[in-house]
Amino acid sequence: MNLKHSRQRDSILEFLATRKDHPTADTVYMNVRQSFPNISLGTVYRNLTLLADIGEISRIRLGDGVDHFDYDTSPHYHFICSECGGVFDLNMEVTDTLTKAAQENFEGKIEGHVTYFYGRCNNCNPKH
Amino acid sequence: MNLKHSRQRDSILEFLATRKDHPTADTVYMNVRQSFPNISLGTVYRNLTLLADIGEISRIRLGDGVDHFDYDTSPHYHFICSECGGVFDLNMEVTDTLTKAAQENFEGKIEGHVTYFYGRCNNCNPKH
DNA sequence: GTGTTTGCAAACAATTTGCAGAATT
DNA sequence: AATTCTGCAAATTGTTTGCAAACAC
Numbered sequence: 001m002n003l004k005h006s007r008q009r010d011s012i013l014e015f016l017a018t019r020k021d022h023p024t025a026d027t028v029y030m031n032v033r034q035s036f037p038n039i040s041l042g043t044v045y046r047n048l049t050l051l052a053d054i055g056e057i058s059r060i061r062l063g064d065g066v067d068h069f070d071y072d073t074s075p076h077y078h079f080i081c082s083e084c085g086g087v088f089d090l091n092m093e094v095t096d097t098l099t100k101a102a103q104e105n106f107e108g109k110i111e112g113h114v115t116y117f118y119g120r121c122n123n124c125n126p127k128h
Numbered sequence: 129m130n131l132k133h134s135r136q137r138d139s140i141l142e143f144l145a146t147r148k149d150h151p152t153a154d155t156v157y158m159n160v161r162q163s164f165p166n167i168s169l170g171t172v173y174r175n176l177t178l179l180a181d182i183g184e185i186s187r188i189r190l191g192d193g194v195d196h197f198d199y200d201t202s203p204h205y206h207f208i209c210s211e212c213g214g215v216f217d218l219n220m221e222v223t224d225t226l227t228k229a230a231q232e233n234f235e236g237k238i239e240g241h242v243t244y245f246y247g248r249c250n251n252c253n254p255k256h
Numbered sequence: 257g258t259g260t261t262t263g264c265a266a267a268c269a270a271t272t273t274g275c276a277g278a279a280t281t
Numbered sequence: 282a283a284t285t286c287t288g289c290a291a292a293t294t295g296t297t298t299g300c301a302a303a304c305a306c
Contacts (some may be wrong), residue, residue, distance in 0.1 A: 004260045004305050025296080040263045045296060046259095063189035063242065065271090066295070077230065079139065079238065091233040098226070101247050105219040110207065111247035114191065117230050119239035132285045153271080168288045173271060193296095194270070207294095248281050262303070272293070278284070 003054075009047045011035050013056065013071075022060055022068040022078070022087040062087065062116050079117045083124035090117065131182075137175045139163050141184065141199075150188055150196040150206070150215040190215065190244050207245045211252035218245065 014061050016023070025030075029044045048069050052059040060068040062080045068087055077090040103110045119125075139160050144151070151159075157172045176197050180187040188196040190208045196215055205218040231238045247253075 002306095006305080007259060008262075031194075038263070040265095042264075042297075043262055046298095049297090061189075061191035063191070079230070079234065079236070081236065082162045082239070085171055088234075089234075090230050092229050097244065100208065101220050102207070102218050106207065108207070108209065108249040108251075108263075109247045109253045110245050111210070113243055113245045115226065115243040117227065117238050119237045121236040123236075125237045130281095130285075136287075147278080166288070168290095170272080170289075171287055174273095177272090214299060258306090260303105260305075262301105264300090266297105266299085268295100268297070270294085270296105272291105274291085275289095277287085279284105281283105281284085 006047075007041055008032070008036055008039055009051070011042060012047050013051060016057060016069060016071040019071070020089065022070045024066045024068055026066075028069065036095035037127075058089070060116075061114075077115060077117065079119070079121070081124055082118050083120055086121055086123075088121065134172055134175075136160070136164055136167055137179070138165075140175050141174060141179060144185060144197060144199040147179055147199070148217065150198045152194045152196055153195075171177065188215070189242075189245075205243060205245065207247070207249070209249035210246050213249055214249055214251075216249065 012028055015028060015031050015079070025041070025045050025048055028048065029039070029041050032039055032044065046056070048059070051057045055073060058070045058073045060070055060078060062068060062078065064080065064085060072089070075094045077092060079088045079090050079093065080086070081088075098115070099110055099113050102113065140156055143156060143159050150216060153169070153173050153176055155220065156176065157167070157169050160167055160172065176185070176187070179185045180197070183201060186198045186201045188198055190196060190206065192208065192213060200217070203222045205220060205222065207216045207218050208214070209216075226243070227238055227241050
């Protein structure tokens with residue numbers, strides 16, 4: 001399974017690199033279409049999946065029913081706003097304390113954990 | 129939006145109460161069908177959604193593309209086996225340390241977090 | 257030239273919904 | 282009697298896939 005170069009794939013990756021808000025496949029599609037009017041949603045999905053598989057990007061599942069994609073593959077936490085659905089990076093350390101604590105009373109092998117935070121983002125949180 | 133009694137709903141809730149493994153809507157459907165052969169998947173979904181909305185059960189999203197449902201609504205963590213897909217409760221304390229840490233450098237309002245662990249369950253983990 | 261990638265459309269899986277009739281209060 | 286709930290089927294949403302042509306090496 002050798003990779004060949006593809007201008008569409010480049011464009012998808014390039015677009016993702018400009019965004020900090022973890023767009024969905026559809027958002028990627030809408031935007032990449034400006035450079036490739038004939039690109040299909042299928043191609044976008046295929047490439048996002050491929051890029052995620054080879055570790056160039058990461059796929060984020062936040063329980064909102066849609067996959068988000070992140071150009072930044074370094075370990076970090078996410079926040080999702082219950083109001084507007086926006087996704088933000090959190091500026092905090094990633095710890096394995098939780099994983100260790102979980103392992104203590106569990107017989108299988110715990111390899112990691114997924115955590116995301118929810119609430120109101122700065123825009124949606126009413127000030128008083 | 130007043131509730132009326134329904135034997136189907138009872139049966140769904142009753143079935144969920146017997147299970148510790150957080151079944152999916154389809155599993156609920158398969159089982160409840162033994163008492164209500166004519167029950168439809170739509171009814172199962174409608175009732176699971178309703179029960180989750182009023183807080184009688186909880187809906188768990190573990191990023192495997194399917195919703196799981198849990199009769200136990202008390203806060204606790206879940207483990208999902210990457211091998212067999214099985215879901216287990218973890219015997220560990222739920223802490224808000226993480227939420228507090230996350231709040232520190234974040235301008236919005238963090239209301240909570242979702243965490244689940246993954247790895248190999250006892251059955252799927254090769255011994256040596 | 258061989259093999260990968262694309263665009264298109266159809267397929268798929270999980271879930272939701274519209275509607276007329278049945279059950280509950 | 283009024284309203285909620287059900288079964289059924291169709292609709293929706295997000296994502297994947299089969300295929301012939303286009304592209305990359």
